[in-house]
Amino acid sequence: MDAMRDIREMHEELTAWRRDLHAHPETAFEERRTSDFIAEKLTGFGLEVYRGLAGTGVVATLTHGTNGRAIGLRADMDALFLQEENDFAHRSQNDGKMHACGHDGHSTMLLGAARYLARNRWFDGTVRFIFQPAEETGNEECGGNRMVRDGLFERFPVDAVFGMHNFPGIPLGHFSVRTGPMLASIDTFEFKVLSEHNHPATQFTSPDPILLAGRIVEAFHSFKARSINPAEPVVMSITQFQAGDPTNDRQGVHITPDHAYVRGTVYTLNDAVRDIMQSQLPNIAEGIASAGGAGCDFSYERGYPVLINAPREKELAVSAASALVGAERVETDMEPIMGAEDFAFMLKEKPGCYILIGNGDSESSCHVHNPKYDFNDDAIPFGVGYWVSLVESYLPAS
Ligand SMILES: [Zn+2]
Numbered sequence: 001m002d003a004m005r006d007i008r009e010m011h012e013e014l015t016a017w018r019r020d021l022h023a024h025p026e027t028a029f030e031e032r033r034t035s036d037f038i039a040e041k042l043t044g045f046g047l048e049v050y051r052g053l054a055g056t057g058v059v060a061t062l063t064h065g066t067n068g069r070a071i072g073l074r075a076d077m078d079a080l081f082l083q084e085e086n087d088f089a090h091r092s093q094n095d096g097k098m099h100a101c102g103h104d105g106h107s108t109m110l111l112g113a114a115r116y117l118a119r120n121r122w123f124d125g126t127v128r129f130i131f132q133p134a135e136e137t138g139n140e141e142c143g144g145n146r147m148v149r150d151g152l153f154e155r156f157p158v159d160a161v162f163g164m165h166n167f168p169g170i171p172l173g174h175f176s177v178r179t180g181p182m183l184a185s186i187d188t189f190e191f192k193v194l195s196e197h198n199h200p201a202t203q204f205t206s207p208d209p210i211l212l213a214g215r216i217v218e219a220f221h222s223f224k225a226r227s228i229n230p231a232e233p234v235v236m237s238i239t240q241f242q243a244g245d246p247t248n249d250r251q252g253v254h255i256t257p258d259h260a261y262v263r264g265t266v267y268t269l270n271d272a273v274r275d276i277m278q279s280q281l282p283n284i285a286e287g288i289a290s291a292g293g294a295g296c297d298f299s300y301e302r303g304y305p306v307l308i309n310a311p312r313e314k315e316l317a318v319s320a321a322s323a324l325v326g327a328e329r330v331e332t333d334m335e336p337i338m339g340a341e342d343f344a345f346m347l348k349e350k351p352g353c354y355i356l357i358g359n360g361d362s363e364s365s366c367h368v369h370n371p372k373y374d375f376n377d378d379a380i381p382f383g384v385g386y387w388v389s390l391v392e393s394y395l396p397a398s
C-alpha cells in the first residue's frame with residue numbers, strides 16, 4: 001500500500017504522542033487533558049471538531065468529494081484505575097491510574113489516520129473520527145452508550161461504524177476478526193441472603209445465611225450446566241462472597257452474621273441466554289433462601305451487549321487489512337472472546353465491524369489490564385494503515 005511510506009514518516013511523532021498520552025492517563029469521563037490533546041490535533045489538521053458528547057467525547061468530520069456516504073471510525077480514550085509497575089520514562093504520572101488497555105495507542109492511531117487523510121484525500125465521502133470516553137466502566141453508563149444516547153448518529157450520521165483494539169499475543173502486523181458475535185455481553189448481579197444475628201451455639205434457631213448463600217452459588221453453577229444449551233457459551237463467575245464480622249474473633253465474642261453478600265458476573269454470546277440468566281438467577285436465589293426461612297434481596301444489572309460484526313462490513317475490514325499486510329496475516333474466523341467491549345452499543349445502532357490488531361507475541365508482551373502492560377508503538381503504522389485502507393476502500397475516489 002502506497003500510503004505506508006508516508007505513514008511510516010509520521011511514526012516517530014505519533015510515538016511521542018502515544019507516550020505523552022500514556023504518561024497522563026485519565027479515567028472514565030475525566031479525560032479532559034486527553035480530550036484537549038486530541039481536539040487540538042484534529043483542529044490543527046483542519047478538521048471540523050465537535051466536543052461534548054458524553055462529556056469528554058470528541059467527534060471530527062472530514063468531507064471530500066460529492067459522495068453522500070459516511071463512515072465512522074472509533075477509538076477509546078480512557079485509562080484504568082491501576083498502579084503502573086513499569087519504570088520507563090513514559091510511565092504514568094498519575095498515581096493509581098494507568099493506560100493498561102492500550103487506549104493511548106488506539107487514540108494515537110486514529111489521530112494518525114485523521115492527519116494522513118486530511119493531507120491525502122484519496123476518498124470520496126465523509127469520515128467521522130469518533131473519540132469516546134469511559135470504555136472501561138462495564139455498565140450501561142459507559143462512554144459508548146452515552147455517546148449514542150447523546151445523539152452521536154443523529155448529529156453525525158454514518159452508514160457504518162468501525163472499531164479496533166490491540167491484542168497482546170497476536171503477532172505484530174497481524175489482524176483478527178470474525179463475523180457475528182465476537183465479544184460477549186457482560187452483566188453483574190448481587191444478592192444478600194437475609195437472616196438475623198445469633199449465637200453460634202443456637203444457630204439452628206434461625207436461618208444460616210452462609211449455608212444458604214453457598215447453596216445458591218452451587219445451584220447457579222448447576223443451573224448453568226443443566227439448563228442452558230451447552231452449545232451456547234456462558235461464563236458465570238462469583239467474584240465476591242462476604243459474611244460475618246471480622247472483629248468477632250478479636251473481641252472474643254461469637255456472633256453469627258445476619259446476612260451473606262454475593263456478587264458475580266455473567267458473560268454470554270447470545271441475548272436469549274442473557275435473558276434466561278437474568279430471569280432465572282433471582283428465582284433460584286429467592287427460592288433457596290425462602291426454603292431455608294431467609295429473605296433475599298437480588299439485583300441484576302445489564303452491562304454491555306454482545307458485540308456483533310455485520311457480514312458485509314466484516315468483509316470490508318478483512319479486505320482493508322489484507323491490502324495492508326497480506327491475506328495470510330489476517331485471521332478471518334477467530335474464536336469469539338468472552339470479554340466485553342462497549343463498542344457493542346454503537347454496533348447495535350449501525351452495521352460495522354470491530355477488529356483486533358496484534359500488539360506482539362514476544363514473551364515480554366503481557367496482557368492488557370496488567371500493571372506491566374504497554375502498548376506496542378511498532379503497531380502504530382499498521383493501525384493507521386488499516387484505518388486509511390478502510391476509508392479508501394469504503395469511500396473509493398471516483
Ligand atoms: Zn480494557
Ligand SMILES: [Zn+2]
Nearest residue numbers: 101103135165
Ligand atoms: Zn480496551
